[in-house]
Amino acid sequence: MRELVIDLDAIAGNLHTMRAGSVGAKVMGVVKANAYGHGMVPVAKRLEAEGVDYLGVADIGEALELRAAGIKTPVLAWLHDPRETYLEAVRHDIELGLATIAQLESVVAAAKTLGTVAAVHLKVDTGLGRNGATLHEWPALVAEARDLAAAGLIRVVGVFSHLSVTSAADDLAQIEKFDAAVEQARNLGLEFEMRHLLASDGAILYPQACYEMVRIGIALYGFSPFIDHSADEYGLRTAMTAKSVVVQTKRVPAGHGVSYGYLHRTEGERTLALIPVGYAEGLPREATGAAQVSIRGHRYTILARIAMDQFVIDCGDDEVEVGDEVVLFGDPTLGLPSADSLARAVGTINYEIVTRMGGRFKRRYIGEVQ
Numbered sequence: 001m002r003e004l005v006i007d008l009d010a011i012a013g014n015l016h017t018m019r020a021g022s023v024g025a026k027v028m029g030v031v032k033a034n035a036y037g038h039g040m041v042p043v044a045k046r047l048e049a050e051g052v053d054y055l056g057v058a059d060i061g062e063a064l065e066l067r068a069a070g071i072k073t074p075v076l077a078w079l080h081d082p083r084e085t086y087l088e089a090v091r092h093d094i095e096l097g098l099a100t101i102a103q104l105e106s107v108v109a110a111a112k113t114l115g116t117v118a119a120v121h122l123k124v125d126t127g128l129g130r131n132g133a134t135l136h137e138w139p140a141l142v143a144e145a146r147d148l149a150a151a152g153l154i155r156v157v158g159v160f161s162h163l164s165v166t167s168a169a170d171d172l173a174q175i176e177k178f179d180a181a182v183e184q185a186r187n188l189g190l191e192f193e194m195r196h197l198l199a200s201d202g203a204i205l206y207p208q209a210c211y212e213m214v215r216i217g218i219a220l221y222g223f224s225p226f227i228d229h230s231a232d233e234y235g236l237r238t239a240m241t242a243k244s245v246v247v248q249t250k251r252v253p254a255g256h257g258v259s260y261g262y263l264h265r266t267e268g269e270r271t272l273a274l275i276p277v278g279y280a281e282g283l284p285r286e287a288t289g290a291a292q293v294s295i296r297g298h299r300y301t302i303l304a305r306i307a308m309d310q311f312v313i314d315c316g317d318d319e320v321e322v323g324d325e326v327v328l329f330g331d332p333t334l335g336l337p338s339a340d341s342l343a344r345a346v347g348t349i350n351y352e353i354v355t356r357m358g359g360r361f362k363r364r365y366i367g368e369v370q
């Protein structure tokens with residue numbers, strides 16, 4: 001009675017759309033955080049079948065789940081527990097994004113234990129201020145990696161960074177710093193196969209800076225990385241539809257309070273419809289009074305307080321029956337409320353809306369399932 005319908009064909013189409021715009025660069029499909037709520041393994045399997053070059057995740061645990069599911073595509077993980085031993089990651093051929101010499105040393109210890117060579121990508125902070133070596137720390141990290149590579153303990157696959165997408169001036173400054181860091185690494189004798197800097201937003205804005213790979217997340221799922229531009233403008237198609245059903249209807253008199261705190265009272269005799277989705281499923285409680293849902297093609301605002309398990313729609317005198325489908329959000333080009341509109345209603349971004357969907361929602365895959 002609560003479903004996230006995931007259209008894998010839409011995701012495949014979005015991959016090809018982003019690939020076409022990335023001027024020959026490899027494409028990493030970013031499937032962290034359960035593929036932004038879309039379900040990591042089914043999404044990764046379809047991306048693999050579509051020939052994605054890499055898969056990207058934050059945590060090693062996510063990478064290991066991909067391997068356990070039989071995924072063979074190269075996987076990069078870039079956010080690590082300080083106590084991480086890297087043994088399982090190296091054993092399962094997970095490539096590691098690293099920012100510190102301490103991390104390099106731990107990875108090398110794992111490679112030695114396993115008698116193998118660990119594959120790493122070195123991350124430089126070109127201005128985002130998140131993970132990555134500072135420009136000051138960078139030469140020492142590079143020199144250490146160069147020496148470990150020469151000793152046959154690691155293979156440096158890539159050098160990477162991440163943009164803030166604050167303004168064109170800020171981004172271009174980061175691109176320049178990235179180029180300088182790459183140049184410096186080469187001058188220090190570091191050899192590597194690829195540079196990668198851009199996520200979905202950057203890949204759309206700066207095709208000239210795709211380098212050898214781009215890391216695409218939100219666009220794969222059919223969403224625009226920009227609040228002021230729709231996905232449609234980039235030829236991207238929404239993959240997720242969040243649906244439920246009406247589980248009870250009732251006719252109530254005027255002045256009937258509805259849900260906690262009576263944020264809504266009926267203005268006349270009204271039909272109320274009960275929908276079994278609440279904040280436990282990730283529907284933001286603060287969407288009360290702002291979010292819309294679609295029932296029988298009509299839009300209704302959720303006026304009464306969203307609870308943990310359920311919310312109520314005042315349908316007025318409209319026809320509505322138990323079992324009617326309720327769409328919380330889906331493809332706006334089909335006339336449905338969108339994750340973007342829900343995001344706007346609660347002052348967040350589409351990324352957060354789709355990623356937080358969970359709880360008792362069941363995912364159902366449509367399109368070609370691998």
Ligand SMILES: *Cc1c(COP(=O)(O)O)cnc(C)c1O
Binds near residue numbers: 162
């Ligand atoms: C999440 C993430 C991405 C993907 O970002 P999107 O904006 O969803 O395309 C790329 N690179 C890094 C380092 C990330 O953390």
